[in-house]
Amino acid sequence: MNTTSLQSASALPTHLAGEMRSNHAGETGAVWIYRGVLAVSRNVEIRSFAAHHLATEQLHLQFFDDWLSAPQKSVLLPLWRLSGFVLGAVSAIGGRQWVYASIEAVETFVVKHYESQYGALEAYGDETLTAAIHRFCNDEADHRDEAGGEAQAPSSLLKAWCWVVGFGSEQAVKIARKI
Structure with a gap:
């Protein structure tokens, strides 16, 4: 997505x-x-799922990379990379069900996170930014639904893992908003 029609992020x-x-x-x-999933999984179906979703996430990331200046980005990017990789790798170790359940848990949180921004975005008035966030939210909802459509009844351990994933995502957002 093109960032040239956006208002300056500094505003x-x-x-x-x-x-x-x-x-x-x-x-x-x-x-x-998704890089963590791809590093560990040898399951052709999971690798295809991860590669497809990785391409979408890379487009989202590129949008923010192009638009935000270095000081506007979290100083904890190395931690977010490591956390993401570990989440993906652990999920892949658990197998197909763990990958799908983990992605569903993450994306359930992300959709709510993006949706919570709609009011402030509309009040801000940058139509290009608002459209981008809506598009990203829709993409994440598609990822959630794709993963959720594949999930089976989870074990107690997998339920606990998904709770940790959701809680961790929530805490990461709280931290990243500030630093």
């Missing part, structure tokens, strides 16, 4: 600047989740 109100920082951090983590 963002403080609240939206934090949201965009967290969006960039989240898309960084997402790219690394």
